[in-house]
Amino acid sequence: MQRIKTDILVIGAGSGGLSVAAGASQMGADVVLLEGHKMGGDCLNYGCVPSKALIAAAKAAHGTAQGGAFGVIAPAPQVDYAAVMQHVADVIARIAPVDSQQRFEGLGVRVIREYGSFLSPTEVQAGDHVITARRIVIATGSSPLVPPIPGLDTVPYLTNETLFDLRDRPKHLLIVGGGPIGIEMAQAHVRLGSKVTVIEGFKALGPADPEAAGVVMQALRDEGVDIAEDAMAAEIRGRAGAIEIEARDGRVFSGSHLLMAVGRVANTERLNLAAAGIATDGGGIKVDAGLRTSNRRVYAIGDIAGGLQFTHVAGYHAGIVIRSILFGLPSRAATAHIPWAIYTDPELAQVGLTEAQARQRHGARVEVVRFAFDENDRAVAERRTAGQIKLMVLRGRPIGATIVGHGAGELIGLWALVLANNLKMRKVAGMIAPYPTYGEINKRAVGAYFSPRLFDNPVLKQVVGLVQKWVP
Template sequence: MEHVRTDLLVIGGGSGGLSVAAGAAQMGADVVLLEGHKMGGDCLNYGCVPSKALLASAKRAHSGQAVDFAAARDHVHEVIATIAPHDSVERFEGLGVRVIQDYGAFVSPTKVQAGSTRITARRIVIATGSSPLVPPIPGLDSVPYDTNETIFELREKPAHLLIIGGGPIGMEMAQAHRRLGCAVTVIEGAKALGKDDPEAAAVVLDALRAEGIAIEEDALASEIREQAGAIEIETKDGRVFKGSHLLLAVGRKPNIDRLNLNVAGIETTKAGIKVDASLKTSNRRVYAIGDVAGGLQFTHVAGYHAGIVIRSALFGLPAKAGTAHIPWATYTDPELAQVGLTEAEARERHGDRLDIARFDYAGNDRAIAEGKTMGFVKVMVVKGRPVGATIVGHQAGEHINLWALVLANKLKMSAVAGMVSPYPSLGEVNKRAAGAYFSPRLFASKGVKRVVGLVQRWLP
């Protein structure tokens, strides 16, 4: 048995864990990193990277290029292989991190066992991420199915892909496979893209239906079976859907089972490990970040959490994580992006104080020139300050960056209105949305007109 003492132990080599390990090591801390599976975690191997690579191949196919299904899968793995060295054991060892390729479990509040190594750490960061949730649907264990951890290994094109779950993962995979020549049916127990602004979600769903994707809502799966070589899904209301392949995309569960958290005095909830605003667990020497902390499940959130932990654990500085400025995007075509409050949330919180500023892509000259006029920008404003923004349309995931900056720095609409955008650019939709907020206040104001009239009479 080898005994190791370290300043910082990071459990999990996904996005958040790698960011903490790299930052801490380069700032002079002694760091040990545990990863029992693949470096890079879900994002690199099963999530953000492969899904966006597949969507890129599907977009080429949709534009008329001949794209073989197996070649699209090869592109996915080539992209992963290109990025993998950045997350590799070799790179992190080069940064001074000791990497142990094994799973870890607590044996005391400050000690973790990983294989034949016992690590004692001054501070510990749990960054073990999450895994696909497999719902307890009767009959599911009798049929073959995929999750995001296996779907990218398929090399033969599914004739008809059934997807249970109409969230971002389900809808992205639905469009990618449809554009690569598969029939696709999405089965959603409530509303597809139900966590997003309904008006914006409708734009995406209409576009996907127009491409031939069947999206069945209020369809709660009650039984799954295999009949004559086909997979059948029966819903609670008696509808039956048949297909050749099944993808589960119904959510995620925190990876905590191996950790032996009770020995360390670490409390959990159904969502994951319980943390405070500084991301500390009930064991004050242990932090939890990213998906396992039970909050927003996005790679960029894990990276944001890493910065909070570095400030707290390495420098002893007060640091708290917030969510009001965290953006997210669904990379369908058109894309759907959000930061801060949706319109419904803002109305509930702010009532009559809320103003809505809006601009449609159809009014943007670059969008007209490129035939990308579907969508809009909608900004929720309270006393001149944005509290949320929704964008649906071409490159919405890029355009939301501006509003994320605005919310993070508590800027006012005047800051965006005062920005000069190059013409013609799609990004001008944001400036025009800000202009739409001020226009009625300027052009419909009798006071403004009166002042202008007086000034004009007195000007030489």
């Protein structure tokens, strides 16, 4: 058994762990990184990267079919599903060197390709290595949740970890789960020529603003996705190519392939957390505001720490713990300024409070301002007019923004900046957006907030009248 002493031990080479390892090593710390599976973690190999590559292919197919509105008539697209999935694999391969073992070893990180398991509060075993570190960061992420639905273990099913291995297009894809993964993959596959049914036990995109979610749901239904809500799966049966899902209310759904997309579960099973005195809860490892666990030497970041499960959150967490570990600075993680997006067409993005959350917390003091995409000239020119921006404003400061429409994931960045810096609406009013761009939607929403204050203000009108009368 080889013993190693280091400043920082990082367990998990997903986005959060890689950010800690790269940052700490380049700033002079001695770093050991453990990864028992694939470098890059879920995001590179099974999540953000492959799903967005598949969505891009689906958009290309859909765009070809929709040219008639612009006077461009093209034959129906012929989708080569195997070639689409090869495109996905190529995208992963193009990005993989950035997350590779070779790159991180070049940065000075010692990379050990083994899973880590705690032996004590200060020791972790990885293969034939025992590592003692001044500080340890757990960044092992999460895996697809596979619920104990009767019969599921008797039929073949896909998760996000196996979906991108397909080379034959599903004839009829059944998706259990109407969250972001399920909805994104539903639209992508219907555009690629599959029949798709989404079976959701409650409401599809339930945590999202219902107005915005409704726009997305209507777009999917218009494209042919069958969305069954309040359809809790009670039994699954059948065989490859002929699968049935029976809901509790008796509805039966039949298809050729099954994708389980009902959520995520934290990857804690290999860690032997009890040996380190690290407490857990239903969502993963319990952490304080500084992302420290019940073992003060150990931090947990990203999906394993519960809360928002997004790649950019893991990266944000990495910055928090780097400041704490390397510089001894007090650093606390917050969530109010963290945006998220669902990459359907139209997209749905959120930062801060939704309308319902804002009204529950602040009551009638909240002002809600809307501006529709169909009033934006660029959206009209490109026939992408579905959607709106909705701002929740308290005493002149935005406390939340919901955007549904083309490019919502890009547009939300401005409001993430505003919330992160506690800016007032008048600061955004000073921004000039080039014409014609979708970025004007943000500026026009601010204009909708100030318009009644300017144009319906009798005192202001009196002042203007006096100026016109008396100022030469």
